[in-house]
Amino acid sequence: MIEVYKFESDTEENCRLKCLDELDVYNNEILTKEYEENEKYNMEVVKKEDIKEFTKNYLEKITSDMGLETKIEIDEEDDVFSVKMFSNNNPILIGKDGRTLTSLQNLIRQTLSNQIKFNVKINLDASNYKVKKEKFFERDIKNIINEVMKTKDEVKLDPMNSYKRRIVHSIASEYYNIETESVGEEPERAVVIKYIEK
Numbered sequence: 001m002i003e004v005y006k007f008e009s010d011t012e013e014n015c016r017l018k019c020l021d022e023l024d025v026y027n028n029e030i031l032t033k034e035y036e037e038n039e040k041y042n043m044e045v046v047k048k049e050d051i052k053e054f055t056k057n058y059l060e061k062i063t064s065d066m067g068l069e070t071k072i073e074i075d076e077e078d079d080v081f082s083v084k085m086f087s088n089n090n091p092i093l094i095g096k097d098g099r100t101l102t103s104l105q106n107l108i109r110q111t112l113s114n115q116i117k118f119n120v121k122i123n124l125d126a127s128n129y130k131v132k133k134e135k136f137f138e139r140d141i142k143n144i145i146n147e148v149m150k151t152k153d154e155v156k157l158d159p160m161n162s163y164k165r166r167i168v169h170s171i172a173s174e175y176y177n178i179e180t181e182s183v184g185e186e187p188e189r190a191v192v193i194k195y196i197e198k
Contacts, residue, residue: 002054002116005045015041023047031079031118046116048076054115055083055108055122062104068093080121083108090127098133101126137164141171145178145193154194159184165191 005023009015012034020027025047033044052074063070063085070087087093094101105124112120125131148155157168165182168191172180179196182189 002046002050002112004116007043007045008040010041012041015043019043019045031120033118044118046118048081051081051112051116051120052076055081055112058108058111059083059085059104059124062107063087063093066092080123083122083124084128085124085126087126090129093126094129098129101129134167138167138171141168145172145175148193148195149175149177152195154192156183156192157190159188159190162189165189168193 005019007015007019007022009018015034016027019025019030019032023030023045029048031046031048031051035042056072056074059072060070068087068089070085070093072086073084075082075084085093092100093104095103101124105122108124109120109122112118112122123130144155144157160168169180169182172178172193177196177198179194181192181194183192184190
């Protein structure tokens with residue numbers, strides 16, 4: 001269980017000072033939910049270290065139940081927890097097209113949300129699978145953009161999630177004669193890459 005600490009005071013500043021003093025932590029070592037109630041300032045707090053420990057133990061138990069020996073490393077930056085897993089059978093851990101990995105990520109997010117009612121941002125990867133996949137994706141997008149520059153014909157990409165669309169827009173912004181536009185409605189939203197004469 002992850003402990004959620006609750007503090008109350010007359011002002012935001014006093015509430016935060018009380019929290020930091022009683023828990024003996026720094027600002028960057030906690031996640032907070034703050035609200036006003038009955039003319040008092042309230043703060044719910046969880047320690048990032050507790051989230052890391054819970055996540056590590058939870059994933060070790062699940063992967064052990066899957067018959068895997070897993071080493072887990074967790075880093076946190078800007079309130080995003082990056083979980084790197086290395087196992088004796090990465091293909092099982094990753095699953096077809098990363099589906100097992102995605103399921104594990106959704107499971108830990110939901111479990112944390114149920115446990116502490118905080119929206120914890122967790123990014124789960126196994127053996128740098130997502131990093132490698134993203135590099136291949138970026139390379140493919142650059143090839144498509146180069147083709148559009150040669151032919152001057154616009155290309156509509158397959159529908160993709162907002163994260164991947166942002167990557168496409170970001171890469172395209174580095175090219176002088178290329179513009180991109182997102183079209184359609186979710187989940188069929190896609191990016192169109194166009195050549196623009198300037």
